[in-house]
Amino acid sequence: MALQELTYRDALRKALADAMTENPDVVIIGEEVGRYGGAYAVTKDLIKEFGPERVIDTPISEPAIVGAAVGAALAGLRPVAELMYVDFIGMTMDQLANQAAKIRYMFGGQIGVPMVLRTQGGTGRSAGAQHSQSLEAYVMHTPGLRLAMPATVADAYHLLRQALTKPDPVVFIEHKALYTLKETVDLDAPVPEWGKVAVRRQGRDLVIVTYSRQVHYAMEAAKQLAAQGIEATVIDLRTLNPLDFDTIRTEVEKTGRAMVVSEGVMTAGVAAELSARISEECFDFLEDPVIRVAGEDIPISVSTVLETGSVPGPQLIFETAMKLMAGRVAA
Amino acid sequence: MNQPQAVQRADASSNTDLPQLYRMMRRIRTFEERVGELFVRGQSAGSMLHLSIGEESAAAGVCAAMREGDTFTTHHRGHGIFLARGADPNRMMAEIGGKEAGYCHGKGGSMHIADMGLGHLGANAIVGGGIPAVVGAGLAARHKKSGAISAAFFGDGATGQGILYESMNMAALWSLPCLFVCINNQYGMGTRIDQATANPRLHERAQAFGLTAETVDGLDVEAVAEAGRRLVDGVRAGKPAFLVIDCYRFYGHARKDKSPYRDPVEEEVGRAKDPVAFARAALIDRKLLAETALDTMDAEVAAEMDATIDFTVAQHEPPLSSMFRDVYAPEEPEPEPVRTRIDRILARA
Ligand SMILES: Cc1ncc(C[n+]2csc(CCOP(=O)(O)OP(=O)(O)O)c2C)c(N)n1
Ligand SMILES: [Mg+2]
Numbered sequence: 001m002a003l004q005e006l007t008y009r010d011a012l013r014k015a016l017a018d019a020m021t022e023n024p025d026v027v028i029i030g031e032e033v034g035r036y037g038g039a040y041a042v043t044k045d046l047i048k049e050f051g052p053e054r055v056i057d058t059p060i061s062e063p064a065i066v067g068a069a070v071g072a073a074l075a076g077l078r079p080v081a082e083l084m085y086v087d088f089i090g091m092t093m094d095q096l097a098n099q100a101a102k103i104r105y106m107f108g109g110q111i112g113v114p115m116v117l118r119t120q121g122g123t124g125r126s127a128g129a130q131h132s133q134s135l136e137a138y139v140m141h142t143p144g145l146r147l148a149m150p151a152t153v154a155d156a157y158h159l160l161r162q163a164l165t166k167p168d169p170v171v172f173i174e175h176k177a178l179y180t181l182k183e184t185v186d187l188d189a190p191v192p193e194w195g196k197v198a199v200r201r202q203g204r205d206l207v208i209v210t211y212s213r214q215v216h217y218a219m220e221a222a223k224q225l226a227a228q229g230i231e232a233t234v235i236d237l238r239t240l241n242p243l244d245f246d247t248i249r250t251e252v253e254k255t256g257r258a259m260v261v262s263e264g265v266m267t268a269g270v271a272a273e274l275s276a277r278i279s280e281e282c283f284d285f286l287e288d289p290v291i292r293v294a295g296e297d298i299p300i301s302v303s304t305v306l307e308t309g310s311v312p313g314p315q316l317i318f319e320t321a322m323k324l325m326a327g328r329v330a331a
Numbered sequence: 332m333n334q335p336q337a338v339q340r341a342d343a344s345s346n347t348d349l350p351q352l353y354r355m356m357r358r359i360r361t362f363e364e365r366v367g368e369l370f371v372r373g374q375s376a377g378s379m380l381h382l383s384i385g386e387e388s389a390a391a392g393v394c395a396a397m398r399e400g401d402t403f404t405t406h407h408r409g410h411g412i413f414l415a416r417g418a419d420p421n422r423m424m425a426e427i428g429g430k431e432a433g434y435c436h437g438k439g440g441s442m443h444i445a446d447m448g449l450g451h452l453g454a455n456a457i458v459g460g461g462i463p464a465v466v467g468a469g470l471a472a473r474h475k476k477s478g479a480i481s482a483a484f485f486g487d488g489a490t491g492q493g494i495l496y497e498s499m500n501m502a503a504l505w506s507l508p509c510l511f512v513c514i515n516n517q518y519g520m521g522t523r524i525d526q527a528t529a530n531p532r533l534h535e536r537a538q539a540f541g542l543t544a545e546t547v548d549g550l551d552v553e554a555v556a557e558a559g560r561r562l563v564d565g566v567r568a569g570k571p572a573f574l575v576i577d578c579y580r581f582y583g584h585a586r587k588d589k590s591p592y593r594d595p596v597e598e599e600v601g602r603a604k605d606p607v608a609f610a611r612a613a614l615i616d617r618k619l620l621a622e623t624a625l626d627t628m629d630a631e632v633a634a635e636m637d638a639t640i641d642f643t644v645a646q647h648e649p650p651l652s653s654m655f656r657d658v659y660a661p662e663e664p665e666p667e668p669v670r671t672r673i674d675r676i677l678a679r680a
Contacts, residue, residue: 031520031522032520032521032522035521035522035526035592036520036521036522036592039520057522057526058491058527059488059490059491059519059522059527059528060458060459060488060489060491060492060519060527061491061492061493063493064493087457088457091457125377125378125379126376126377126378126379126429126440127377127379127456128377128379128439128440128442128443128456129438129439129443129456130442130443130455130456130457130460131379131442131456266669266672288677288680289676289677289680291673291676291677293669293673294669295669296654296655296666296668296669297658297666297667298654298655298658298666299438299658301429301437301438301439301440301649301654302376302377302429302437302438302439302440302441302442302443303376303429303430303437303438303440303648303649304376304377304429304648305429305437305648305649305651306437306438306649306651306653306654309651309654310654312669316669316670320673320677323673323674323677324677324680326677
C-alpha cells in the first residue's frame with residue numbers, strides 16, 4: 001500500500017522505466033525520445049538511465065520508425081515506437097496496417113509482432129488541423145491491432161505495462177491535455193484487468209460510454225446531472241480493442257438509455273461503432289435512440305474558440321443527457 | 332557546384348540589391364520578434380510558434396530570385412519566406428493570433444498560413460508535407476506554359492522524409508521547374524543534423540538524383556541571392572535544383588523551448604553568424620548606406636511591425652458558426668452541427 005501523487009506523464013514514464021528495468025529487450029525508438037526527453041517529456045531522462053542503445057533518437061522518418069519497430073519485434077526485441085503526434089499515423093499506415101497488423105495472420109500464425117506504438121492525440125493546445133486530431137478510428141478499423149487509450153493516471157501506468165506484455169501490436173494513444181493530470185494512486189493495489197472497462201460511476205438513468213479525456217468531461221457532466229436528479233453511469237473503455245462489450249451491455253440493459261461520447265469526429269468514428277453495437281445488441285432494452293456526442297465532422301482550427309467549439313465538453317454532454325431524459329424520469 | 336561558393340560581385344559599390352535584401356531581412360527579424368511578443372502577451376493562438384531568426388537570408392535571398400506567378404510551399408518555420416514573397420504582415424500576425432482577419436480566418440495559424448494570390452500554396456505542420464506539391468505545381472506550370480517555377484522550402488529535418496526523395500526523383504525525371512530549398516539551421520528540434528544523418532552534405536543527395544545542387548553560407552545574403560538567381564534561371568529552363576542554405580537556429584525550436592540540449596558556446600558561435608548584422612556592416616563598409624540611414628530604415632520597419640500587434644489585438648475572434656465553413660466548397664452544404672443533429676433526433680424520439 002503505497003499511495004503517491006503522480007501525473008499522467010510521470011506514470012507513463014515510470015511504466016516505461018519499470019518495463020525497461022525488468023526486460024532488457026525493451027527499447028524505445030522515436031523522434032526526440034532521448035536527448036530531448038520526448039516532445040511531451042514522457043521519456044525525460046530515460047536515456048540517462050538506459051543509454052542511447054535502448055532509447056534511440058531517430059531522424060524524422062515516421063514510416064521507417066514504425067517499420068523498424070516491426071522488424072525489431074520480429075527479431076526478438078520489445079520495441080516501443082513513438083509517434084510524436086497521432087496525426088502522423090497516416091504516414092506510417094502501411095507499416096502499421098499492412099505489416100504489423102497482418103504479419104501473424106498472413107504468415108499462418110508463425111510469428112506475432114509484439115510492439116507498442118505510443119502516441120498522443122486530441123485538442124487542447126491550439127496546435128491546429130495537423131496536430132490535434134483524434135484518429136483512433138483508423139486503428140480500431142484495422143483487425144490485428146490492439147488499442148489502448150488511458151484516461152487516468154493509474155491506467156496510464158498499468159495499461160502501458162500490460163501493453164508491453166501483449167503478444168500483438170498495441171497502439172497506445174495518450175491525450176495531450178492529460179499529461180499534467182495529477183492523481184493519488186496506489187500502484188500496488190490489485191491491477192485492473194487488461195481488456196475490461198471501468199465503471200467510473202454507477203447510476204440508474206442512463207449510461208455514458210466514453211474513453212480518454214472525455215471520461216473526465218463525462219464525470220463532470222454526471223455531477224451536474226446528479227444535481228438535476230439524474231443519475232448517470234459512466235463507463236471508461238480503457239481499451240478499445242479488446243472491447244469489453246459484455247459490461248457495456250449489462251450496464252445499458254440496467255438503464256435502457258445510452259450515450260456514447262468521443263472526441264473523434266462523429267462520422268464513421270469510434271462512437272459510431274459503439275452506438276451501432278449497443279443498438280443491435282441491446283435493442284429490446286432501449287427506451288430511446290443511442291445518442292452520439294462526438295467531434296464535429298470538420299478539421300480542428302488553431303483558433304481556441306473554434307477548437308474548443310468543435311469537440312464535446314462537459315456542457316454538451318450535460319445538455320444532451322438532459323434532452324435525452326427530458327420528461328422521462330419521474331421527478 | 333557542390334562546394335559553398337564565394338560570390339563574385341561585379342561591382343561592390345553600385346548596382347547591388349543589398350539595401351533591399353537588408354530591409355527584407357530586417358522586416359523578417361522584427362516580425363518574428365513581434366510574434367514572440369504576441370505570445371508573451373497571451374495573444375497568440377497557442378505556443379507552436381517557430382521563429383526564423385537567424386535564417387532571414389534564406390527567405391530574402393532566394394525569394395528575390397522569384398517572380399510574380401511563381402508558387403511555393405513552406406515548412407512550419409515559414410513566416411519569413413512568406414514576408415519575402417510579399418505577405419501583408421498585419422494579416423499574417425492576425426492569423427498567428429487566430430483572428431478572423433488573418434490570412435486563413437484563424438483556422439490555420441502560424442503553421443498553416445497560405446495565400447493563393449501570392450503563390451503561397453501553403454505552410455505545413457507535417458515535416459516534408461509541402462514538398463511534393465511543388466512537383467505538381469511544376470507539372471502544371473509546364474502544362475500551361477506559364478513560365479512559373481515552384482519552390483519548396485523546408486528544414487534540414489525534412490531530409491529524413493522519404494517523400495523528399497520521391498519528389499526530387501520525379502522533378503529530375505520529368506525536367507520540371509522545381510526548386511528545393513533546404514534551410515539547414517543545423518537542428519530538427521533537439522537533434523543536430525549530424526545526429527540525424529551519416530552524410531550531412533545534403534546537396535549530394537540531390538546530385539544523386541540528377542538535380543543541380545549546391546550549398547551556400549547563409550551568413551551572406553548576397554551569396555544566397557546570387558545562388559538563388561543562378562539556380563532559379565536553370566529551374567525556369569526545366570533544370571530542377573536543390574539549394575542548401577547553411578545557417579543557425581538562434582533560439583528554441585518553438586516558443587517554449589529553451590534549447591537545453593545545446594552547448595552555450597555553440598549557441599554563441601552560431602548567433603554570431605548573424606546575416607542581418609553582417610549585411611548591415613557590409614552596407615556601411617561599402618558606403619552603400621550610412622548608419623543614420625540604416626537607423627531610419629530600422630525605425631520604419633519597427634513601426635510597421637509594431638502596428639501588426641495593435642492590428643491583431645484589435646481584431647475579433649472568428650464567429651463560432653464559421654467552423655463549418657470551408658470544409659467543402661462554398662456551393663456545397665456545410666456539415667450538420669452535432670448539436671443540431673442531437674436536437675433533431677431527440678425531438679422525434
Ligand atoms: C511528420 C512530422 N514529424 C514530426 C514532426 C514534429 N516536428 C515538428 S518540427 C520538427 C523538426 C523539424 O526540423 P527541420 O525540418 O530542420 O525544421 P526546423 O524546425 O529546424 O526549421 C519536428 C520533428 C512533424 N511536425 N511532422
Ligand atoms: Mg532545422
